[in-house]
């Protein structure tokens with residue numbers, strides 16, 4: 001079976017073929033230009049009076065006068081060499097004939113000098129000079145260089161032609177390969193960032209070559225990921241809803257059973273806590289999936305400094321039971337546009353994490369200021385940092401704690417919850433065009449930084 005010829009191969013072959021043809025044409029043109037100039041000098045000298053002058057000098061002064069005349073640098077024009085050869089092929093001025101001309105001169109020039117036919121005068125390549133004593137000489141003018149190679153000008157012309165061709169073909173290849181690859185890279189990056197609806201541009205997917213096939217595969221992959229994510233979300237949402245009702249019925253049944261026959265206090269407290277935990281976990285899953293599907297519902301102008309004040313006041317009781325001090329420093333008038341309930345839940349989780357991990361008798365610093373972003377053009381942003389003096393997070397986990405269900409302590413441990421808090425917080429802040437990061441604090445502990453664009 002015949003293998004299909006790759007379209008990319010054909011395209012490259014066409015480009016390289018075009019490069020070779022282009023180079024040969026340019027090279028020939030430049031060579032022809034230079035050769036024609038050299039030839040022009042030669043023809044001018046040949047058609048001039050040089051031969052007649054030589055004949056006259058030979059007739060009046062003999063070979064010695066001829067030698068003197070032809071060795072004078074003013075006699076022969078540039079780019080041309082003059083030989084006056086006797087029947088043996090010796091030049092009157094003693095110049096050696098270049099070896100590559102010798103055969104040609106012997107056959108076509110000297111033969112005419114040697115023949116003494118009087119009634120036949122063929123067209124001669126070189127005029128014949130006859131001295132007073134009858135000695136015959138050939139007057140031979142040759143261009144200094146017959147082959148144009150080796151000349152500096154030719155070399156430069158060839159190099160320039162090669163450079164032009166290389167530049168044009170490289171630009172064509174870069175356009176043919178670089179552009180679609182870049183566009184494909186952007187699509188892959190968007191999908192990797194979580195924008196699963198991103199697709200390669202049709203200009204790339206419509207290509208008939210391997211790059212087009214790759215783009216279509218990438219699109220297929222993104223589509224599958226999108227479908228999987230959507231079905232996962234649907235599953236999580238459905239499951240949470242399904243679990244809510246039996247849980248509510250369980251709570252009601254517990255209350256009824258309690259009324260008939262009270263349980264020992266410890267068991268009762270245990271069951272209530274576990275039911276509460278389950279309720280909380282289901283609520284978190286529902287909030288998380290809802291945020292994925294429809295990021296922000298309400299958009300209000302709100303003040304982050306006020307939001308943090310209320311939040312800190314509400315959390316003071318919890319912090320107090322753990323003997324942790326909350327210190328808030330906020331610049332007034334930090335306005336942003338967003339959903340107040342979502343933003344509060346984002347900050348609340350970070351603050352609750354800090355309270356949960358801070359050792360007794362330590363302080364949690366909450367700072368909120370406004371600054372200019374580094375991007376172009378710079379914009380005003382609100383920066384909030386929440387810093388505790390707890391055990392912190394190992395550096396290789398600083399990013400991973402924002403993924404759903406990442407907990408450093410095992411589930412069920414008192415210092416952890418569902419493991420969705422930071423994932424929800426990241427969703428909340430990115431949905432507000434901001435970002436959230438965690439970094440080690442000095443001397444110990446964790447600092448979580450949040451940035452949101454400030455409203456003007």
Ligand SMILES: Nc1ncnc2c1ncn2[C@@H]1O[C@H](COP(=O)(O)OP(=O)(O)OP(=O)(O)O)[C@@H](O)[C@H]1O
Pocket residue numbers: 284349353354357388390391392393401402406407408409415416417418419420421422423446
């Ligand atoms: N301030 C902190 N100091 C030390 N570890 C932290 C801190 N904040 C978060 N972590 C670690 O990151 C993990 C993920 O935090 P996240 O808020 O997402 O989940 P969680 O607090 O365990 O549960 P949830 O917030 O859903 O109730 C936590 O389990 C904890 O191990």
Ligand SMILES: [Mg+2]
Pocket residue numbers: 349350352353417420421422
């Ligand atoms: Mg948490």
